[in-house]
Amino acid sequence: MDGSVASGCEMVIGTRADPVAIVAQVCDPELPFLSIVDLGIVRSIDIEGHLVTVTITPTYSGCPAMEAIRSDISEALVDGGFKAAVRTVLDPAWTTDDITAQGRQLLASNGVAPPALPAIVLCPRCAAASPRMVSEFGSTACKALMVCGSCGEPFDHFKQLR
Numbered sequence: 574m575d576g577s578v579a580s581g582c583e584m585v586i587g588t589r590a591d592p593v594a595i596v597a598q599v600c601d602p603e604l605p606f607l608s609i610v611d612l613g614i615v616r617s618i619d620i621e622g623h624l625v626t627v628t629i630t631p632t633y634s635g636c637p638a639m640e641a642i643r644s645d646i647s648e649a650l651v652d653g654g655f656k657a658a659v660r661t662v663l664d665p666a667w668t669t670d671d672i673t674a675q676g677r678q679l680l681a682s683n684g685v686a687p688p689a690l691p692a693i694v695l696c697p698r699c700a701a702a703s704p705r706m707v708s709e710f711g712s713t714a715c716k717a718l719m720v721c722g723s724c725g726e727p728f729d730h731f732k733q734l735r
């Protein structure tokens with residue numbers, strides 16, 4: 574993930590805090606270029622005075638990133654001068670359809686094939702169709718490792734979940 578070419582997650586330090594903007598700058602630790610808003614896991618942000626309650630839905634059950642995301646949200650809000658509460662709701666469940674259009678673009682431009690049926694995954698390097706799955710589990714549990722049948726490039730595919 575080093576040297577990513579595009580990011581939705583540049584931290585803006587020193588600007589007067591907007592809690593919604595702060596939450597939008599928190600990124601998935603497993604996809605450090607992708608904000609949790611573009612990932613689609615933020616269900617609501619409720620602001621009552623200085624208390625900001627953020628409601629999130631986990632991606633894959635048992636995803637180890639969720640605990641880190643919860644504490645990253647709290648830390649970012651506290652750094653911005655707010656009190657933070659992070660709630661988790663399981664229903665309605667998150668699906669990869671909740672990833673925003675910008676999130677899909679960021680995945681592709683960072684070499685991760687966005688969610689799609691395995692039969693129509695495109696190589697993020699040469700856009701050839703029908704790569705071969707090497708492993709159900711790539712660098713993280715939510716990604717599969719694929720190899721392009723055309724250019725031979727190995728790449729992660731963010732597995733479709735719906």
Ligand SMILES: [Zn+2]
Pocket residue numbers: 696697698699700701721722723724725726
């Ligand atoms: Zn390719």
